[in-house]
Amino acid sequence: MKSMASSNKRGSISGTVIKEDLKRFWPVPVISLIVMLASGSLLLMILHYSHSEVEYFVRKCANCENVGFIAALIILGCGLGLTLFRYIEYDRSALMVHALPFSRKTLFISNYLTGLIMMAAPLFICGLTLLPWGLSFAAMLKWFCISMLSCVTMFSITVLAAMLSGNTPMHIFNTGLLNMLGLLVLATLELHCARFLYGFNGDTMERLINNSMPIMALFGSAEAKVVVFYLILTAVVTAAAYLAYKLRPVECTGDSLVFGWTRRFLLVIVTFGGMSLFGFFLNSLIGSSRDIGMTGTVALGMVIGFTVTFAVMSIIIYRTAKIFNRKNMITCAVTAVLCVAFVCAMAFDITGFSSKVPELEDIKTASASIHEPQGTTDQRFEPDLFRGVGAGTEVSYDGIASSDVSSTVFTEQANIESVYHIQKIIAMRKDIDMNTDFTATPFYYDFADSFTMTSGKKMVRKYTISRATYNDIEPYLKSLYESKEFKNYYKLTNLKGTITSIDYAYSGSGLHAIPTNEYAGLIRALDKDFAARTFEQEGKDTDNDFEIQIGKADGMCVVSVKKTDKYTRAWLNSHRSLL
Amino acid sequence: MFELDLKSRTPISGQIVDNIKELIVSGVLHAEEKLPSVRELAAQLTVNPNTVQKAYSALEQQGYIYISQGRGTFVADIKNITATPAEITDAEIGLRDSISKLYYIGMSRGDAEELLRKLMDERSDWK
């Protein structure tokens, strides 16, 4: 009795499983590699790019801005997750594999390990093919690590979906749902908040949304915080998948979802999502996008969305058209109660979000966007170009500009009080402004403010207000604009970094450079004019063809010249020879 | 060695016992002759080894064979074998049947006794 091979097992890893997996599923990494090569180094070989174009292309690849690369990562992460554990989704294969002398621990670890190998190999090969095109080894390694992490995250989520699902169609559905869960939940919440909460500023939400998909998050910001988050997430999801596998009964193969409670849970959250999306979608077709609050269209859309989504999901989950049984009707009732409770809580603003005004004593700093309604504001008002005074700059989120209105931070009590009063007025007038149909009226004003409390908490708001409200806040805007704090902040001598160039542009005649030795004089004139400018003057008399461009190492500051800027005009007149 | 009738309602172990007894009694198998092992016979007949084991145990118990540890199974010297009461009762039932048949087909008593004696004489070594 000769034994051909004593089992190839080391601990919980079966060499045979890995070998057979590689033998059966090699197409997945190969396809992925082909996609990466076709959109990467092969493409470079075909196109005859110049050196700088190649450099730009390679940089985009390394930043995963290449669509082919994104597709390849998804093929790897989700594709491998779908194929390696497919055997648990069919009666016959589940029967056969679970009769074999493997513990689930061995099966899980061996298949998972194969997945890691099949992800690392094509990524590494693709990385190598980019090296000859000028990618540094360090950058390649970074790209490899981040791609690997993105893939492994998607892979582990797909594996978790496999362990919770009983058949392949459901697995695919759950893979999509869970991989985008963060995105979907946040996006739905954002829709609700934007719709029902007057003053909601979605900028922080949007940052979170951008970070909710591994590829976007890891390549977009690549902050240590984000990387650590995804490492922990992957570990937790993998552990959950392993636990689910251990608990999973084989007799549930073929059902939609293996664990009973997940069926109801999925039904509830998908119905909530469907209700929300359909409600807001219908409204975007028929109603106005600037409306706040509950309208008939939204309500109708939500009811239709709720009913249709619940019915369809019930049919999918229970795999029968007989969805009107008692148990399911109870689930429907509970879901309806939860949804109605949530929507009412939002629509009636039970947290008092829309009318919140902070206590004056609690405010440490306040910021407000200062601009004139006619959009004739000087272009210089980008806070991050200037050296912070007191609280520093306030941009919408960490270096990535999104707001179309900039916000300046005020630390002086008088200014803080002005912002406070503005907030109070807006809050008082919310019922009127919320119901204004801005498509009908020609006037609307976008205003953003925020408060940082002494406790460290922040209150951030963004509004579109009516003319009447604007008229009420205008005196405060004026006092803020004309305050010393504001003027001192935005004077040109307060620019960060050294000035590398100053050009003056006048329509038709292009850019004219101003010699370095003349900088001081011009800047002095500009600052004098700015200091003297009133809020009303800020709003008018821009000579739109007349601007001064100040170049710096890390950006450009464009200063508009007003008709009332007499010192600047005088300086330009006297230096006509230079121009 | 012999054929089994799998369709017969007689238990297989019984058939094996009967067949081997027949072979021994008729002299085809001599005393001290080696019999196939349980394994060999089971494989030959394609029959459950436990069944063969049962048959051999019964044969051993009735004194037709003996098992020598390490050497195998051998035919015993059957000179001293006597019929057991159960065997006699069995035979009696079978005989009653056959004799009833002779009665019903209309054979006379004298002819029946004659037939019986003729058949018994066929066993020349019957004492």
Added chain:
Amino acid sequence: MIEVRNVVKKFDGVKALDGLNITVENGSIYGMVGTNGAGKTTIIKNIMGILRPDSGTIRVGGEPVYEMEEVKGKIGYVSDDLYFFPGYTLKEMGSYYGGIYPRWNSERFLDMTKNFALDMKKKLSSFSKGMQKQAAFILAMSTMPEYLVLDEPIDGLDPIVRLKVWKYIINDVAERRMTVLVSSHNLREMEGYCDHIGIISKGRMVIERDLEDLKSDVHKVQVAFREPQENAYEDLNVLHYEQRGSVDLIIVRDKKEKVEEVIGRYKPAVFDMLPLSLEEIFIYELGGVSDEIDGII
């Protein structure tokens, strides 16, 4: 030894196994028979460690099976629903099994494949169903299992192949004291090869006996008396009574000697006692349990 003790298994609230007890001794060929839906396939899946009992214990060779790699490596399994990896040939499946089962015997694998005249290099999906069953059998036997579990394996194979299969099984039982658990509806065949029988109904064991003991427990008797006798069968355990003209047909669960003694009292004109086939025992025993079958024979 395979020991199943008080196993309960429910699916969607319905009990498929309701306190089932099975004992399979080492070196025995145990035939598990029962009505459709009695729970045979379910208990086999539990024994194989695919499903987990809701309560009760299952031990193979004294060890629990579920999630135990070593124990499972000793059990060969041929299921009713066959599955092979898509596109795999018999050779490739053999190599896969060879890497998993510690006692894989590649010589035997080649021998058996030749003996059954199967092409090792052809895709298993191109085999007929019968040939696939043969392939599954070869794979299971080549792992040199201590325990062989067969779920309706032979049904659908031609007599020549069936004989070959049983020859292999008997050889291993004889040579290595392999323990076999077979589930089948083919009672005639079971009768020919099994030494123990377990009759299962509604998730419970109805009768579990040595086959020959079982057959000697029940007898079919044809009796005719010259004059009608009152209560002739009072002292007997009559499972079934039928009158066919002047001859009585009774099925009794009593030993042969007792029947002879009781009936003999009345000096019957006709007295034939026949052993029942396993099929007949099955029908009468389960017929009594479910109250459906009456006088079919």
